[in-house]
Amino acid sequence: MDTEQTFVIVGAGLAGAKAAEALRTEGFPGRIVLLGQEPERPYERPPLSKDYLQGKSERGTIYVHPKSWYADHGVDLRTSTTVTAIDPSTHRVTLAVGDPVTYDKLLLATGASPRQLSVPGADRHRVYHLRRIEDCEQLKFAFTTASRVVIVGAGWIGLEVAAAARAAGLEVIVLERGELPLLHVLGREAAELFARLHRNHGVDLRLGARVAKITGDDPRQATGVQLEDGSRIEADLVVVGVGAVPNTALAEAAGLVVDNGVVVDEHLRSSDPDIYAAGDVANAFHLMLGEHNRIEHWFNALSQPAVAARSMLGVDAAYDEVPYFYSDQYELGMEYSGHVAPGGCDEVVFRGDKDALECIVFWLKDQRVLAGMNVNVWDQTDTIKALVRSGQPVDTAALADTGTPLADVLAAAGTRTAQ
Known part of the structure; x- marks a missing residue:
């Protein structure tokens, strides 16, 4: 490997940091430039809606690496750095400030941004989104000065923020357009578990609720929400959690194939042979699923970079991990393995x-x-993943029977296949 080669990583979140780590672990001797728009060094985002938001963990626990790790491993980490353009023809990255950086291989780890609520008043003060550490800090402080919060959207972020707000003693109203929270992810049977959980904890969960505008007596300050049916809900702050959109502007301007993210193959290689993508921005072909998927969860950002790094180094590597995510809400802890359209x-x-x-x-x-989703049942994730990966028919009666170990269900499925 040429020690003069330069690999550039655009995006200094979890995926970017793990890619830099993987390149060094794989023995890459060249230059690594890690470019991040935020002033912080790379950190993990799940705590921002879980323990850190609730004050159960310290700020230092969220970072991917110690501060000294980047210099110790020869990684040129540049925070507060905005990339304005990527030119595949010249292999050049243009920065808002400073000289361009030339690359031999480039990884896009630009992540995603919160989807904005397209209603009047959505840009008012005290309307919050939760993505960056600064968002979390602002929301934590807002919890100390508020008594009532409206949360728009009952997805994972919305429900985790609701749990944090209730823990802080706030009155919480959650507005969801659908029939149930998480309905499109979990289906009716499992979604009902989360509806009941939050109502049991005092959340005013309003389903089929459509926001018409964010209201306020002051032209700049949010003091509530008006629904399409004309009803009004007063609140001290509003949190919007209606999904995220991949940060693909750089990729699109560079002429890469983009479709709900940067389209990459199982090696995480884009339509340009020297540009790769990983994490929330990557719409990757998944060998096990047999289709492209863009999955906005911590596990992808943690696991895909190692494959991207090996591919950048010319090693034949493919990403085929069973999709996985987790959530903590009140006394409920869950892990979800697999994928269901x-x-x-x-x-x-x-x-x-x-x-x-x-x-x-x-x-x-x-x-x-x-x-499979294990709810307050632990040490079963590996077996659940194996059941998903096997792709073999199982005995559903045995699957439901807590007296039959899951490992036996898996073994029986393999035995029937072999017969």
Whole structure:
């Protein structure tokens, strides 16, 4: 490997930092330039809506590496640095301030940004989104001065913020356009668990609610929400959690193929052979699923960079990890392994006591496990992932029976296949 080669990573979040780490682990001797728009060194985002938001963990715990790690490993980390253009023809990255950087290989790890609420008043003061550490700090402070919060959107971020707000003693109203929270992700049976959980903790969960505008007596300050049915809800602050959009502007301007993210193959290589993408911005072909997917979860940002790094080094590597994410809300902790497209399953199997929130939920198609979510049931993730990866029909009665170990269900599926 040429020690004079320069690999540039655009985006200094978890994916960018892990890619730099993987390049050094794989023995890359050249120059690594890690460019981040935020003033902070790379950090992990899940704590921003979980423990750190609730004050249960210290700021120092969120960072990917110690401060000295980048210099110690020869990584040229540049924070507060905005990339304005990428020119594949000259292999050059243009910066808002400073000289351009020339690359041999480039990784896009630009992540995603919160989706904005397209209603009047959405830009008022005290309307919050949660993506960056500065957002979290502002929201933590706002919790200390408010008594009532309206949360628009009952996705993972919205529900985790609701749990944090209730822990802070706030009155919480959650507005969700759909019939249930997380309906498009979990389906009706499992979504009902989360609706009941939040209502049991005093959340005013309003379903089928459509926001018409953010209201306020002061032209700049939000003091509530008006719904399309004309009703008004007063609040001290509004939190918007209606999804995220991939940060693809640089890729589009560079002429890369973009479709709900930067389109990459199983090696995480884009339409340009010297440009790769990983994390929230990557719409990657998944060998196990047999399709492209862009998955906005911590595990992808953690795991994809190692594959991208090896591919950049010319090693034949492919990303085929079983999709995974987790959430913590009140006393509920869950892990989800697998992937189910909306309407993609024909059976849902519960194993355990769903009323006590100690169960595993399985989504199946033709008796094959597509995904499993363990709720307050631990040390089962590896077996759930193996069931998903096997792609073999299972005995659904045994799957539901807590007296039958999951490992036995998996082994039986393999035995039937071999016969």
